[in-house]
Amino acid sequence: MTAAEVMDLAGAADLSQDHIDIAAVLDQLVSDADASAATTIGYPGAVDLDHREVVDRLARRLWNNIGDISDDGGFAHTRVLERAVVAWVADQLAVPDDDRWGYVTTGGTEGNLAALCAARRRYPTARIYYSGSSHYSIRKLVGILGAQGVSVRADERGEMDYDDLAAQLHRRKRWPAIVVGTAGTTLTEAVDDTDRLRDLLTAHAGGGLLHVDAALSGIPLALDGRLRLDDAAGISSIAVSGHKFLGTPVPCGVVLVRGSAHSLASRIAYTGTVDTTISGSRCGLAAALLWHSIAVQGREGHRWRAVRARHLAAYAVEQINAIGWHAWRHDHAFTVVVQTPPADVRNKWVLATESSVSHLICMPGITRKQIDAFVTDLAAAVSRPTALRPRTPADDADLTTTTH
Numbered sequence: 001m002t003a004a005e006v007m008d009l010a011g012a013a014d015l016s017q018d019h020i021d022i023a024a025v026l027d028q029l030v031s032d033a034d035a036s037a038a039t040t041i042g043y044p045g046a047v048d049l050d051h052r053e054v055v056d057r058l059a060r061r062l063w064n065n066i067g068d069i070s071d072d073g074g075f076a077h078t079r080v081l082e083r084a085v086v087a088w089v090a091d092q093l094a095v096p097d098d099d100r101w102g103y104v105t106t107g108g109t110e111g112n113l114a115a116l117c118a119a120r121r122r123y124p125t126a127r128i129y130y131s132g133s134s135h136y137s138i139r140k141l142v143g144i145l146g147a148q149g150v151s152v153r154a155d156e157r158g159e160m161d162y163d164d165l166a167a168q169l170h171r172r173k174r175w176p177a178i179v180v181g182t183a184g185t186t187l188t189e190a191v192d193d194t195d196r197l198r199d200l201l202t203a204h205a206g207g208g209l210l211h212v213d214a215a216l217s218g219i220p221l222a223l224d225g226r227l228r229l230d231d232a233a234g235i236s237s238i239a240v241s242g243h244k245f246l247g248t249p250v251p252c253g254v255v256l257v258r259g260s261a262h263s264l265a266s267r268i269a270y271t272g273t274v275d276t277t278i279s280g281s282r283c284g285l286a287a288a289l290l291w292h293s294i295a296v297q298g299r300e301g302h303r304w305r306a307v308r309a310r311h312l313a314a315y316a317v318e319q320i321n322a323i324g325w326h327a328w329r330h331d332h333a334f335t336v337v338v339q340t341p342p343a344d345v346r347n348k349w350v351l352a353t354e355s356s357v358s359h360l361i362c363m364p365g366i367t368r369k370q371i372d373a374f375v376t377d378l379a380a381a382v383s384r385p386t387a388l389r390p391r392t393p394a395d396d397a398d399l400t401t402t403t404h
């Protein structure tokens with residue numbers, strides 16, 4: 001029986017049926033996920049951590065963290081853990097002790113939204129600058145905020161073009177600027193040079209501030225000491241995802257905003273807390289899962305996870321180039337950028353693709369065996385005579401676009 005037939009029989013899609021075989025539906029979900037895991041190497045969720053200890057113990061209660069995490073009032077079930085997570089992330093980024101407001105979000109997008117809202121409160125007329133390699137959510141958030149966005153060129157490896165940013169800032173020198181840098185772009189894991197962004201902003205007549213979207217690379221770069229939010233860095237806010245490097249089994253993230261932007265929020269009688277967050281009810285289970293990832297691994301454990309993942313990425317580049325197919329990576333990256341493989345490879349392997357460029361990501365949990373199997377399939381496909389002909393628009397028509 002196919003997976004779809006099992007789901008159908010069990011009544012997964014029609015909740016009005018009298019009998020639904022819940023166990024069969026859940027088993028099928030797990031077995032589908034297990035089956036696709038072996039060939040899913042294109043998306044950045046780490047898959048090496050086991051969170052059953054948390055999920056098994058917490059599954060029978062509601063875990064809702066309403067309100068500001070520094071509150072003592074109201075009710076917030078895992079607030080103690082959320083505070084610990086925010087403090088740990090702030091420590092890794094060297095945020096000064098007296099200026100480290102933040103909270104556990106639903107993911108990178110909400111973190112970017114919370115940070116951009118705070119930035120707009122300080123600079124309501126600011127133009128928001130982001131690069132052509134920024135995550136698609138940034139452009140969307142600019143629209144949600146009703147702000148004016150400015151798209152800045154990126155180079156072919158995904159890094160912001162600083163000369164273009166300087167020119168764009170100069171053209172709008174009367175207006176404050178909110179510059180969104182990226183630490184780990186979605187397609188190539190490029191990292192914008194935040195010192196250069198800070199210097200350009202410092203020289204900008206209209207003033208402004210710097211936000212860093214560090215969904216993927218924020219934690220690993222912080223562990224290397226390569227990303228800091230201390231006073232010298234000149235970064236006002238940062239958003240990281242929790243389900244990427246920190247490997248939680250539910251989407252989540254952490255946002256940190258410097259400069260006490262939250263002090264403007266009001267106290268809500270009904271919740272008994274100050275309303276500083278984008279959503280009201282927030283997932284206390286996510287905070288517990290993040291806390292668990294950090295408690296189990298510690299700083300050193302996470303550093304080793306990053307080191308091992310980068311080694312595997314370097315190995316993947318070597319192996320792919322060895323069969324005559326183009327691949328490269330940034331030196332800090334888990335992401336291996338490859339010339340888009342032929343369709344039969346893409347049909348089997350879950351990669352992320354934008355036209356002639358694809359990537360695989362050696363997140364913790366991806367194994368050398370998986371990379372070897374991928375390279376074997378790629379080698380077989382490219383050795384076929386049609387594989388190396390130049391791409392045509394028809395080839396591109398069936399390519400999926402990166403949407404994670």
Ligand SMILES: Cc1ncc(COP(=O)(O)O)c(C=O)c1O
Nearest residue numbers: 107108109135184186215241404
């Ligand atoms: C650079 C970057 N920013 C933001 C996001 C959005 O994060 P989330 O999906 O956690 O909202 C992603 C997701 O891949 C990303 O790569």
